[in-house]
Amino acid sequence: xxxxxxxxxxxxxxxxxxxxxxxxxxxxxxxxxxxxxxxxxxxxxxxxxxxxxxxxxxxxxxxxxxxxxxxxxxxxxxxxxxxxxxxxxxxxxxxxxxxxxxxxxxxxxxxxxxxxxxxxxxxxxxxxxxxxxxxxxxxxxxxxxxxxxxxxxxxxxxxxxxxxxxxxxxxxxxxxxxxxxxxxxxxxxxxxxxxxxxxxxxxxxxxxxxxxxxxxxxxxxxxxxxxxxxxxxxxxxxxxxxxxxxxxxxxxxxxxxxxxxxxxxxxxxxxxxxxxxxxxxxxxxxxxxxxxxxxxxxxxxxxxxxxxxxxxxxxxxxxxxxxxxxxxxxxx
Amino acid sequence: xxxxxxxxxxxxxxxxxxxxxxxxxxxxxxxxxxxxxxxxxxxxxxxxxxxxxxxxxxxxxxxxxxxxxxxxxxxxxxxxxxxxxxxxxxxxxxxxxxxxxxxxxxxxxxxxxxxxxxxxxxxxxxxxxxxxxxxxxxxxxxxxxxxxxxxxxxxxxxxxxxxxxxxxxxxxxxxxxxxxxxxxxxxxxxxxxxxxxxxxxxxxxxxxxxxxxxxxxxxxxxxxxxxxxxxxxxxxxxx
Numbered sequence: 001x002x003x004x005x006x007x008x009x010x011x012x013x014x015x016x017x018x019x020x021x022x023x024x025x026x027x028x029x030x031x032x033x034x035x036x037x038x039x040x041x042x043x044x045x046x047x048x049x050x051x052x053x054x055x056x057x058x059x060x061x062x063x064x065x066x067x068x069x070x071x072x073x074x075x076x077x078x079x080x081x082x083x084x085x086x087x088x089x090x091x092x093x094x095x096x097x098x099x100x101x102x103x104x105x106x107x108x109x110x111x112x113x114x115x116x117x118x119x120x121x122x123x124x125x126x127x128x129x130x131x132x133x134x135x136x137x138x139x140x141x142x143x144x145x146x147x148x149x150x151x152x153x154x155x156x157x158x159x160x161x162x163x164x165x166x167x168x169x170x171x172x173x174x175x176x177x178x179x180x181x182x183x184x185x186x187x188x189x190x191x192x193x194x195x196x197x198x199x200x201x202x203x204x205x206x207x208x209x210x211x212x213x214x215x216x217x218x219x220x221x222x223x224x225x226x227x228x229x230x231x232x233x234x235x236x237x238x239x240x241x242x243x244x245x246x247x248x249x250x251x252x253x254x255x256x257x258x259x260x261x262x263x264x265x266x267x268x269x270x271x272x273x274x275x276x277x278x279x280x281x282x283x284x285x286x287x288x289x290x291x292x293x294x295x296x297x298x299x300x301x302x303x304x305x306x307x308x309x310x311x312x313x314x315x316x317x318x319x320x321x322x323x324x325x326x327x328x329x330x331x332x
Numbered sequence: 333x334x335x336x337x338x339x340x341x342x343x344x345x346x347x348x349x350x351x352x353x354x355x356x357x358x359x360x361x362x363x364x365x366x367x368x369x370x371x372x373x374x375x376x377x378x379x380x381x382x383x384x385x386x387x388x389x390x391x392x393x394x395x396x397x398x399x400x401x402x403x404x405x406x407x408x409x410x411x412x413x414x415x416x417x418x419x420x421x422x423x424x425x426x427x428x429x430x431x432x433x434x435x436x437x438x439x440x441x442x443x444x445x446x447x448x449x450x451x452x453x454x455x456x457x458x459x460x461x462x463x464x465x466x467x468x469x470x471x472x473x474x475x476x477x478x479x480x481x482x483x484x485x486x487x488x489x490x491x492x493x494x495x496x497x498x499x500x501x502x503x504x505x506x507x508x509x510x511x512x513x514x515x516x517x518x519x520x521x522x523x524x525x526x527x528x529x530x531x532x533x534x535x536x537x538x539x540x541x542x543x544x545x546x547x548x549x550x551x552x553x554x555x556x557x558x559x560x561x562x563x564x565x566x567x568x569x570x571x
Contacts, residue, residue, distance in 0.1 A: 149439055157523055169493055183526045214495075214521065214531050221526035 012071040019064015026057035106271035110151055110284060118144035147281075154285035158270065161292045166212040170322060173248055174199045174206050176213060177239050180220045190228040196238040206241070208322040209248050211297045216319075219293040222286045223252035223315050229282065230313070231256035247299075248321055253314040258307035267303060294319070338453060339363045341382040343373035343399070344415065345391045356442050362449070370394025374402055377410060384453055385412045386445070387432075404431045404465055411456045413448055415440075431465035433505075437518065451509060463505045466569025474543065474552060474565070476501055485543060495520060496539045499532075503553060503563040512560035536561060 052059055117140060124137035181195045199206065209216075220239065227237045231254045240251040259267060263274035268291040271284040294301045299319040306312065340357060344350045345368045354364045365380060367373050371393045377385055385403075387396035394402075400412055414432040433452045436445055456462065463469060469476045473486040476497070483490040483497060492500070498520045503511060513532040517525055525531050536553065539545075545552045554564045 152439065153523065160522065167493055167495060179530050180526070182530065183528075187526075213534070214525055217531065218525060225526075 008075060012075050013068055015064045015067035015071065017064070019061040019068075022064070023057035023061040026060065103270055106273075106284065110271060111148065114144040114147040114151075117141075118148075151283045151285070154283040154289065157289055158285060158292060161215075161289070161296065166215060166296050168210050169213065170208045171211050171213045171216060172206070173209060173241055173250070176217055177220065177241060177250070179217055180224055181239065183217075183221060184224045184228070187225065187228070190225075193228055193233065193237070195224060196236060198238060198240045200242060203243070207243050207248060209297075209319045210322045211319070212293075215293045216297070219290045219317070220250060220252065222290050226286055227252055227254035227256065227313070230254070243321060246321060247318045250317040250319070251314055252317075253312060255312045258311045258313055259303070259305040260307065264303060264305060268301070290315075337361060337363045338383040339365065339380065340449065341365045341367065341373060341376055341380065341385045343367045343370065343386065343391060343396065344388040345369060346388070349388075353442060353445070357446070357449075360446050368392075370396060370399035373399050377403060377408060378406070382410060383456070383458075384449060385410050386415065386449075387412060388415045400432060409459065409461045409465065411452045411462060413445070413452060431462070433462050433464045435519070437522065451506075455506065455509060461569065463507065463567055463569040467571035469501070469504045469567055469569055471504060471507070471552065471563070471565035471567045476504060490542045492542055493535075493538065496535050496542070499535050500539055500543075503561060504567050507563040507565070507567040510556050510559050510562050515560070 121137045121141035121144060125134060125141070128134050128137060177197055177199065181197050184190070184193070184195050187193075224237065224239065231237060235255045237255075238251070238253045240253065242249045242251075259274060263272075266272045267274065268287050270288040272288075273284050291301055294317055297319055299317055301315065301317050303313065303315050305314070338361075340362045342350060342354060342357070342364055343366075344353070347368070350366045350368065354366050357364045365376055365382060367376055369392045370387075373385065373387060373391075374394065376382070387399055389396040391399075396414055400414065403410065403412070411433040412431070414435040416435050416437055433455070434448050436448060467478050469478065474483065474490075476483045478501060481494070481497060483492055483500060499516060502516060502519050513529045514524075516532050517523075517528050521531070540547060540553060543552055547553075547555055550564060552563060552565050554562045556562055
C-alpha cells in the first residue's frame with residue numbers, strides 16, 4: 001500500500017494538510033448558516049446538518065486528522081511487516097551461508113583423508129623395496145582413489161538431481177522393491193545378508209506411483225545399504241510397504257544399534273557424519289540423496305530410532321499414490 | 333613412429349592428465365599428439381590427420397564442443413571422443429548432438445578410455461561421416477529423428493520414455509557393436525546404479541515391446557548372453 005521513504009510520509013500526512021488548508025479557507029470564506037438549522041426544533045438530522053455546515057472547517061479538519069491517523073496506523077504496520085520479512089530473509093541468508101560453510105568444512109574433511117592416504121601410498125611406492133610392500137602401497141592408493149571417486153560421483157548425483165527433470169512413469173512398487181532386494185543380495189561387502197521384504201496381498205494389484213523408477217530404486221537401495229552398514233549379520237533388515245488410500249508408505253527398518261538422538265535431526269544433511277559413523281565407509285551423501293529424490297517425487301521421509309529396547313531404526317517414505325485407493329465409506 | 337601405429341590427438345589443458353595419459357596410450361601402441369587448447373587441436377587435426385581425436389570439454393581459447401563443431405563444419409569426420417565434465421547433466425546429450433562418436437565422464441579409468449578408443453576405431457570408416465554425426469538414423473522400417481527426439485516404426489510414432497529412446501539412439505549409433513549394460517548405464521544414465529543390469533534390462537524390455545522385436549528372433553536388438561546387447565540391423569545416417 002505504501003511506497004518507500006519520504007514520499008510515503010508525505011502521502012500519510014496529506015489528508016491532515018488538506019484538512020488544515022480546508023479549515024482555514026472555509027473559516028475565511030464561509031457564509032453564515034441560517035440560524036433555524038442549528039436549533040433542535042426541526043429535528044435532530046437538521047440540527048446535525050446545520051452544525052456540520054456551520055462548522056464545516058472543523059469537520060473537515062477532524063476528518064483529515066482521522067484519515068491521517070488511519071494512514072499512520074497502516075504505515076506503521078507495513079513498516080513492521082517489512083522489518084519482520086527482512087529479519088526472516090536475513091535469517092535464511094545467514095542459515096544458507098552457514099550451511100555453505102558447514103558443507104565446505106565437511107567436504108574439506110572428506111577430501112583430505114583419502115588424499116593423505118594417497119600421498120602416503122605414493123611415498124611408499126617410491127621408497128619401499130619389497131614387491132609385497134609395493135603391492136600394498138598400490139592397493140592403498142587405489143582405495144583412496146575409489147573413495148574420492150565415490151565422493152565425486154555422489155556430489156554429481158546431487159547436483160544432477162537439481163538440474164534435470166525426472167521421468168514420470170507408472171511405477172510398480174512391489175516390483176521395484178524386489179529389484180532392490182535382488183541388488184542388495186549381491187552387494188559385495190554384504191553378500192549373503194538377508195532382507196525381509198513384506199508386501200501386502202490386498203489391495204490387488206498394489207497401487208502404482210508416478211515417478212522415476214531408477215531414482216526410486218536408488219533411494220530405497222541407499223537406505224538398505226545404510227541399514228547393512230550399521231547392523232551385523234545377526235540383525236534383521238526389513239523393507240515393508242503399505243498404502244492408506246492416498247499414499248504409498250515404504251519403510252526400511254533394521255534392528256541395529258540405532259542412531260544417537262542428537263544425530264537424528266541432521267541425518268539428511270549433506271556430508272553429515274554421525275558420531276558413530278566416522279569409521280564407516282561412505283561419502284556422507286547417501287541419505288541427502290534419498291531426501292532429494294523423495295522431495296522430487298512430492299513425498300516425505302522421516303526417521304525414528306532408538307538405542308534402547310525396543311531398539312532399531314526405521315526410515316519411512318510416503319509417496320503420493322498415482323490413483324485414489326479403496327474408497328473410505330465409514331469413519332468414526 | 334612406426335607406420336602402422338594409429339595417431340591419436342589428445343587435447344586437454346590439464347598437464348597432469350595429458351602427461352599421464354599420453355605415455356599410457358603410447359604403451360598401448362598408439363602415436364599420441366598432445367595439445368592443450370581447442371585452437372591448437374583444430375590446427376593439428378587439419379595438418380596431421382590423426383585417426384582419432386580425444387577432446388576435453390573445458391579448454392582455453394576454444395572449448396572442446398566448439399572445436400568439434402568446427403571440425404564437423406569443415407567436413408572433417410575424424411572419430412572423436414569427448415571427455416565430458418562432471419556435474420553437467422546435459423553434457424552427454426550435447427556430446428552426441430554435436431557429433432562426438434563417444435564420450436567419457438571424468439574421472440575415468442584409463443583402461444576404459446583405451447576400450448572406447450579401440451571400439452571407436454573399429455567402427456570408423458575413414459573419411460566418412462559417422463552415424464554419431466547424423467541427425468536421422470534409419471534401420472529397415474525404424475527411424476529416429478534425433479533433433480525431434482522421435483522414433484517411428486513403419487511410419488507410426490513409437491511411444492518411448494526419454495531413457496528408452498536414448499538407449500535406442502546409443503545402440504543405433506554403435507550398431508553391430510557389443511554394448512555392455514555397464515556402458516549403457518554410463519552413457520545414457522550417467523551414473524552407476526544399484527540393480528544396474530536390471531535397470532537396463534527393464535528399459536530394453538520396454539524398447540522391445542515398443543518395437544515389437546522378439547528377443548528369440550530379433551530384427552533389431554540382439555542379446556549377447558553375459559555381455560550386453562547389439563543392434564544388428566544395418567543403420568544408415570542422414571543429415
